[in-house]
Amino acid sequence: MHFVYTVWMMVVGLWVANDASAKPDSWSEGQKAVGTSSMLTATEPFAVDIPTDVASLVTKPTAVYYFSPTCPHCQAVIGEIIELSVSFPDVQWVGVASAHSSPDMIEAFRQAYAVEFPIIHDAEGLFSQSVGARATPNVYVFSPVEMDSSDQVDTESQPTQEGFATVSLTDMYLPYARGYAGLFKLRNGDAANPFAHFQGYQGNRVCMSCHVEEGKSYLMTHHAQAYYTLYKVDKVDDPKCVSCHVVGMGEETGFQLGDHTSPLVGVGCESCHSASGGHDGEAVDAKESCVGCHDAEHSIHFSVEKGLPHIDHYMASGLTDEEIKARVEAIAEGTAEKPLLSFPKGETVGSERCLSCHENIHPKDPHRDSLHSLKRKERKDPACLECHSTPKEISTMVSKADHTVEHYWNKEGVGCESCHGAGGEHVANPSKENIVGLGDSCPVCVLESMCTSCHTPKWDPTWNLDERIKIYSQD
Ligand code: HEC
Ligand code: HEC
Ligand code: HEC
Ligand code: HEC
Ligand code: HEC
Ligand code: HEC
Ligand code: HEC
Ligand code: HEC
Structure with missing residues (x-):
């Protein structure tokens, strides 16, 4: 089932997103997000040789959007990328179209999505080889190499090949999915003030990149699939239904009706913890959120005490990947227990x-x-x-x-x-x-x-x- 796959990839994605980050030694199972700053260092910067046509554009921190014009996932994320390129000027953008694309396809893509940043055609596949890209859409963030800095990159031992130049790779998203924009800003913004860009709704991916344990457990709840539930009864486009099955509908940065690939589908972290999860300085008591949706009409004899054990943020602790996956599937298939139905x-x-x-x-x-x-x-x-x-x-x-x-x-x-x-x-x-x-x-x-x-x-x-x-x- 496609949906299970998507949820499952989010579980895996948690670890992908975190593999790229240097975890502190103090990180252990069942702990809250410790060491915020470590999560902001996506990877230890390291030197790579990339083709000069791309490298010459790396005059400051530069994000490379590696894509194929016809790939649906690339089309699904381009809106968010363009928004990021406009709203976050600290990093400039360059597109690199995969070897499979033709100049016509690239031009059509540029026009269809009004892409303003330069796009380079990786006709020979040299860029993709240099970074080891195996799929699209990926995002790589490069900086010019700083020869004088203390963590100097060693370019002397291996002379740069003809047609290539050395840059420093500082961050990457393999693949880039909708909902990573907030994380991108965290990692590539002001490290001293990580939540400066947290305004409005961020989406689960961003929260889960730091709150890993909470994220895994969350994916094991019915809330994570509340939007899929509406698919099953063919009501995803009915505004009367959608509001309680998504994050922040009716608010400016919240879910927009009909946006089926939005990172704000389902009852998400911010449905209970409010936009930005309190990191914008406005924390709420999550226990008070429940009755906004679990009202008399939509839950039999609901009480917070009855519901809380079933959204336990540490229920995934100690479970294997297989066990988590089985639970995700059971919810999708409708065979998982529904404890709230009890009288x-x-x-x-x-x-x-x-x-x-x-x-x-x-x-x-x-x-x-x-x-x-x-x-x-x-x-x-x-x-x-x-x-x-x-x-x-x-x-x-x-x-x-x-x-x-x-x-x-x-x-x-x-x-x-x-x-x-x-x-x-x-x-x-x-x-x-x-x-x-x-x-x-x-x-x-x-x-x-x-x-x-x-x-x-x-x-x-x-x-x-x-x-x-x-x-x-x-x-
Ligand atoms: C860059 C890492 C990072 C991101 C991203 C992040 N958080 Fe946090 N969060 C933290 C840290 C660190 C704490 C403080 C943890 C502690 O007190 O032990 C925290 C605390 C919290 C708390 C309060 C915990 C308490 O004990 O009161 C909540 C709720 C929360 N985060 C929710 C969210 C939500 C929702 C999102 C997504 C919008 C989010 N966080 C994104 C790092 C992050
Ligand atoms: C934004 C609306 C919303 C909020 C806020 C919300 N829920 Fe839910 N909840 C839902 C929806 C919708 C479902 C059904 C999901 C599905 O199966 O598709 C659900 C399902 C559940 C379930 C599992 C369903 C069952 O039959 O057992 C539990 C348990 C639950 N919620 C507890 C809570 C608790 C506890 C809170 C507050 C801490 C809360 N919810 C806050 C909308 C919400
Ligand atoms: C006021 C918030 C709210 C609205 C509006 C709402 N729902 Fe729900 N929905 C919930 C809650 C809460 C639950 C979980 C009920 C429970 O288990 O106690 C739920 C559960 C469901 C379930 C059952 C999920 C399961 O696995 O058992 C379906 C199906 C569903 N809703 C569809 C709809 C449809 C269709 C509409 C529009 C007619 C709608 N919802 C409108 C809050 C809402
Ligand atoms: C259905 C509502 C609901 C959802 C969805 C939800 N939480 Fe919570 N969360 C709570 C409640 C309730 C508490 C406990 C608050 C308390 O005890 O005062 C809590 C506690 C927390 C805490 C602090 C304590 C702890 O155990 O870590 C963090 C951090 C947190 N949540 C992050 C998240 C993240 C990240 C997500 C999404 C992956 C998420 N929450 C999804 C309701 C929710
Ligand atoms: C002695 C008479 C009496 C008996 C016996 C009785 N009821 Fe009632 N019931 C009432 C009255 C009176 C009301 C209306 C209460 C009100 O409006 O405040 C009511 C209301 C209800 C309601 C509507 C509640 C609502 O929210 O609108 C239901 C359902 C119900 N009863 C079911 C039952 C069931 C099931 C039984 C058997 C276990 C039962 N009743 C036995 C007198 C009775
Ligand atoms: C198979 C499930 C089922 C059984 C069995 C059942 N009911 Fe109901 N009952 C319902 C439903 C569903 C409604 C709501 C109907 C509506 O208004 O849409 C209802 C409504 C009611 C109401 C009116 C509540 C109101 O708000 O107006 C009363 C009173 C009631 N039932 C009493 C009984 C009594 C007494 C029995 C046994 C003789 C019984 N029911 C058996 C499902 C059931
Ligand atoms: C999971 C619930 C469930 C269980 C367990 C169950 N039944 Fe049923 N049964 C039903 C339902 C629901 C119907 C009504 C189906 C319909 O008419 O559409 C039904 C209908 C029937 C009918 C037909 C009634 C008629 O008049 O059409 C018979 C006979 C029957 N069941 C026998 C059994 C026997 C014997 C068992 C135990 C071996 C059993 N059932 C166990 C739910 C169940
Ligand atoms: C506790 C189990 C149970 C629950 C809950 C239940 N049913 Fe049934 N239902 C049955 C059984 C068993 C039969 C078969 C009755 C018989 O033997 O003739 C049945 C038969 C029926 C029939 C007649 C046969 C048919 O298929 O047309 C209707 C209509 C029906 N149920 C509707 C409902 C509705 C609506 C609800 C929810 C409000 C409901 N039932 C909840 C067990 C249940």
Whole structure:
């Protein structure tokens, strides 16, 4: 699945981005971002010989955008690169088009994206050989060699080849992906004042480049795939849906509707930690962010205490790459557990009691007879009862694995409390506070998941929420 691949590459990308950085000795598993400055040194600068047509343009720190005009990823990032070239004058830009390109293609690319910086055609592939480029789009940052500096580059031992000149390679992105702009500014800006350029939303990639542990764990949460969820129900372009499934929609530097490759898709770091994660001096309490999205309509009986353990920033600690990948895939496939769907704990009382007050409710409810569909023997089989009956006590809706026949009411099909939660307290003292009323629930966000915990593809291959829900909407 393409999406899993993308998320997985972000996991790997964390390490790619960090391989290029000199990690301090003090870095250890499970620690917060220590040694900010070390993250700002992308690589120990080292000397490379590159073709003179490129080297002659390296008159100050210069970023080389190595690309192919027809490669979709190169097209996807050029907007961000142009923006960077304008907004961050500390570094100048040069394009180098790969050997595969033709002059016509390069010209078309320049015009289509209004590229103002010079583009050189690496017709012989000499540039790509000199830096060992294997793919596009890459970005390399060079500086002129400083012969007099103390960390002087040794150019004497190997005389420079004809047609080549020595420059110092100070930073690189292999490949460059959308969302690296903030990191680029951090690494190539004022080292004494690293967050000077943090204004507005940065995107997860930037945060994860320093907060590595938090990043890995984050990718194991449902939040990381919240935009993909909208793809699955074909709602990525619906403004009513997108706002809670992305970062900062409606704000100037936030997510823009329809920008499907944006680094701000999904519920990201800055959805909870605010733009720039407080590094712009405006920190917020992340625990207060939840209810902005997990409101009564979009989460059953949500509380911060219930949610926090499932977004633990260190849950990836000690896990192998394989284990992390399996979790990422399970979320994408929809097989990962959804702990928020669980009702509050409590004992059930059975539908008879409920009907004594709510006699006319859901008159066509097909669930009441669901025990009758089972044969005598099957009525003693917890593997059938878990979907055809109501548990005597509700702890969670999802993990039913340990149940025996004793856990279920033997006269009750799928009763009221399978959908509204345990009603012991409510029966004694009826109020809206002690029962899960579903009337306000967003059908796609909450009801679909609840219904499909039983209406699985195996038992209900033609499941369709809009069709099935009708019975409940009637009065
Ligand atoms: C250049 C490295 C770097 C980047 C990039 C970065 N951070 Fe940080 N962040 C740090 C450091 C260092 C600290 C201080 C850690 C500490 O106190 O132990 C910190 C602290 C924090 C804290 C506060 C932790 C606390 O204990 O109060 C939060 C929240 C945070 N960062 C979120 C973010 C978010 C969100 C982003 C992306 C927009 C981000 N950071 C980007 C280095 C970075
Ligand atoms: C920007 C909106 C937003 C914010 C803020 C937010 N969430 Fe979520 N959350 C979502 C969305 C959307 C999903 C569903 C993701 C999916 O599966 O596609 C979700 C899913 C979850 C899930 C997993 C779903 C499940 O059924 O178990 C947990 C747990 C969770 N959120 C906890 C929290 C907590 C705790 C906070 C605050 C610290 C929080 N969320 C803040 C939007 C948000
Ligand atoms: C107010 C914020 C908000 C809005 C608006 C919103 N959602 Fe959600 N959505 C959430 C939250 C929070 C969850 C997680 C619910 C939970 O597990 O408790 C969620 C979960 C989902 C899920 C289930 C994910 C899963 O894996 O179980 C789907 C599907 C979904 N939303 C689609 C939509 C669609 C379609 C719309 C537009 C009609 C929409 N959302 C509008 C906040 C929102
Ligand atoms: C769903 C909301 C949510 C998301 C998404 C989220 N965080 Fe957090 N984060 C929190 C909460 C809640 C805390 C705990 C705050 C507290 O205890 O006061 C926290 C704590 C932190 C801290 C400080 C303590 C620690 O354990 O490290 C850092 C740093 C941090 N988050 C960075 C990040 C980064 C980086 C990302 C994205 C990769 C991210 N967070 C995504 C909610 C979130
Ligand atoms: C003694 C009478 C009585 C019994 C028994 C009873 N209810 Fe209620 N129920 C009420 C009343 C009254 C309300 C309206 C409360 C309000 O509006 O404040 C209500 C409201 C509800 C609501 C709507 C909550 C909302 O948010 O709108 C649901 C759902 C519900 N009951 C389900 C049940 C279930 C399930 C049972 C059985 C476990 C049950 N009721 C048993 C009297 C009862
Ligand atoms: C606890 C498991 C469970 C849950 C939760 C559940 N169902 Fe069912 N549902 C069943 C079973 C079992 C049957 C088969 C009943 C029978 O034996 O005749 C069924 C049958 C149905 C039927 C009639 C048969 C059909 O396919 O048309 C409809 C409609 C239906 N359910 C809708 C829903 C909706 C809507 C939801 C969510 C609001 C939901 N169900 C939640 C278990 C469940
Ligand atoms: C994961 C939930 C689940 C489990 C477990 C489950 N069922 Fe069902 N079953 C359903 C649902 C949902 C339906 C309704 C399908 C529909 O009508 O679309 C159903 C329908 C049926 C029907 C057809 C009812 C009718 O009138 O059409 C029979 C018979 C049945 N189940 C028997 C069993 C037996 C026997 C077992 C145990 C071996 C079992 N089920 C386990 C969810 C489940
Ligand atoms: C299969 C799941 C399911 C079962 C079983 C079920 N309900 Fe409901 N109930 C719903 C849904 C979904 C709604 C919201 C319908 C709507 O307004 O769109 C609802 C709404 C309600 C309401 C109105 C809430 C409001 O805000 O107006 C009451 C009261 C209620 N149910 C009581 C019961 C009782 C009593 C039973 C058992 C006899 C029962 N329900 C069985 C799914 C279920």
